[in-house]
Amino acid sequence: MPIPMKWSVAQATAHTSQDPVEQRGFKLARKVILGIYQMGKPVIAAINGSAVGAGFDLACACDMRVASESARFMAAYIHVGLFPGYGGTWLYPRIFGTAKAAELMCMGNFMEVDEANSLGFLNAVVSEEDLIGTAEKMARRVASGPPIAIRLAKTMMRRGMSMDLETSLEMSAAVEAITLSSNDHVEGMVALREKRRPDFKGN
Template identity: 40%
Template structure:
């Protein structure tokens, strides 16, 4: 895939895609252009059935430091001339990225190699799992600039760590080390920095080997279940079973079990 300037997209292993935020000098702070490129890359991943897991990470020392407030982005400065344009920039920028992530029914892993703060933390929390280096820092620094958790943090932070802890983090502008972030629920797993890529790719590889249809349906069921009643969730489960149980992948999984071998799932 070509044409991107602020992200790098590749497929380092079979069935595994990777998106790298590529503004290392700015600690991968997002710009209007980066958001546009991310939306396109995420939509490409969603449509590509050969790709079964996505790793999202940052180049250099950081994952993502939130929005670029340096003023270096001329387009951003132009957008900020009126109060209405602030909301428009957010809706047309990072809001589209977070919504694109929320619509993906395949696994997305955030490989947090460094700072993930403010909108960068929101971006990580919009992924399904977060594997963090023991050198990573996570938190919400928006209040230090008089800004808000407006990229989706007001929705995602309390769901990850509880309302009281989310308020404390945002209102005080707190940033945590990786171990504390894991304890608070912001991180799925912490590993030594030198092992971050190995561990993340091992997880991605394991997910890519699972039955694609079942993975997508299970993820969709769990995401929907958080916003519906138990009765509606059970109804969704019954409908999903009608799709998954008669599939060739289920027949392959049962056959492989009795033959004492690894199944070879094809997503059918």
Template identity: 40%
Template sequence: MIRRITLNRPQFLNAYNHVLCDELAAAIEDYLKQDALRCLVITGAGRGFCSGGDISGTEPAHERAARVGVQIGHGVEMRDGMHRVVLALARCDKPVVAMVNGPCVAGGLALALACDFRIASDQARLGDTSGKFGLLPDEGGAWLFPRFMGLDRALKMTLLAEVYDAHEAERLGLVTEVVPHGELEARTMAFARALAGQAPLAVRLAKHMMQRSADISLERSLQDAALAVMITNPSQDVAEGKKAFVGKRKPEFAGR
């Protein structure tokens, strides 16, 4: 019921390259297709979550040149790389939880914010370091950061290349919950199991409605709700929820 994806380039603090992006986007898209999977957890191997794009220069030169040999190639590289990942998460109407186990900066922070929830270790550090290298918040950060922090704080973080400890990041709205490092996995997986145990139809429709709400009027949102209840209210899950309530037991939702 729960799928877990681990970014596995620990020697680079899980900085992404084109291979990692291809594999991550494909895994997210596969999660969306499988109804039996009800929650996705994304984390990083080793001591970091994701340090953004790989600027170590370790990729084969001929491969990189083929993608970015001309200026337009840089845009193509982003479009086919982390942009594909962020859009896959944005299109996903099932829950996604980021288990932030360590450094989570620049594109790594954009990746975490593209998830629905962020459970962070108290040893994690989050921020935007792109400015240190003359780079931009080009993985979705320019859209995501202001929506979570407000425009002034997002600009301050990016323009001054600030990185925050987990508790400060929580205060700024970047983190859902902070837990002691040794309890991170147990807490995150318990949270994921709780999400996976909810009624799948209601979860997917509620997420869809809330995602759309920022871009539409109240009237349009209410119209969405009126259409959505035509799916949920007659469902077996609602009947099961009522029976479980009367019987004082935990409901067993089947997504029908």
């Protein structure tokens, strides 16, 4: 599923408010970010313009990211004396490494689209006109794949980041048994022999 994203600095740093209604909104934002990260289906972000603070964290929680040529990114919290409270301290080191994560959090510099792309943060950089179309094309490609295998691959990738290799290999063996016994696997092998596109059903 592609998520169009364009966040302003005001939106990203608005959690300075003490209004109870807005505070509930901030809690909801954290649930959204966690939900995206844990969702069984891959999530694709389409990023146009500046993604800062919570908007940057939301992009980090997604599985794949397409950005326009004008996109740039900032963990803006430091500029208003705040802590990255939407998962940034957990997400940034895993995506960028500790050195870049520390720079993002402690210096608050913009990361331009070319740097983000060179660091492997982005899957594609396109014109603003092609942004949504590219994200939707990627989403269709993912949607045409085997649902069980894709869901399990994402789940294992996420869980594997917090476990050792031996445990990951043991869990992967159990997961592989599920895909090997699926009708999608049978369909994939038949389609390969028949030299046609597989028609996966998710069972």
